[in-house]
Amino acid sequence: DSGVTQTPKHLITATGQRVTLRCSPRSGDLSVYWYQQSLDQGLQFLIQYYNGEERAKGNILERFSAQQFPDLHSELNLSSLELGDSALYFCASSVAPVQDVNTGELFFGEGSRLTVL
């Protein structure tokens, strides 16, 4: 158990809909990262927040947005869903805005599996 909690674990929805994925980081971790893993793309970095502020952006679509709240949990909002958005969405957390170079560790949750029909 990494200490990172993601909900829901599974989600099935239709094209055009909107969903919200939630992530609770490990206690004390200030950084949250979102990754998308689809069958043909591998693990793709989407976005990172540190203590409520966006710090880095990857290949995140304009239809997707995220935020980190004062209690440090984060939400990833996916709208106007398309079939191609079906994927595993992972959240990870770490203490520092950059990975702690002394441990180099990101702690990943078990993911939210999104299926768009």
Place this chain on the structure above:
Amino acid sequence: DAKTTQPPSMDCAEGRAANLPCNHSTISGNEYVYWYRQIHSQGPQYIIHGLKNNETNEMASLIITEDRKSSTLILPHATLRDTAVYYCIVRGPNDYKLSFGAGTTVTVRA
């Protein structure tokens, strides 16, 4: 823009050492080598990392060549539970993210 090259797959016998190679010929002096693994759609799991020196922990050993252009992750006594995709990642101190490549699919056989 992956900075590492790994073989796509390899097999290993249970109880034997598994040696996973990784090439990172363009690595910079301040960049670390990290290894993560992902067991069947679970969240990736940190294994080990290093800069110049060889490193060992309870999971594995990391051997980095003197020129730092390649490294080897060693699982000393592979078990069936070590079957996973193993990712070798190069990250510098200003990189805010881990960039995952395709990794090596390791299958441990009884």
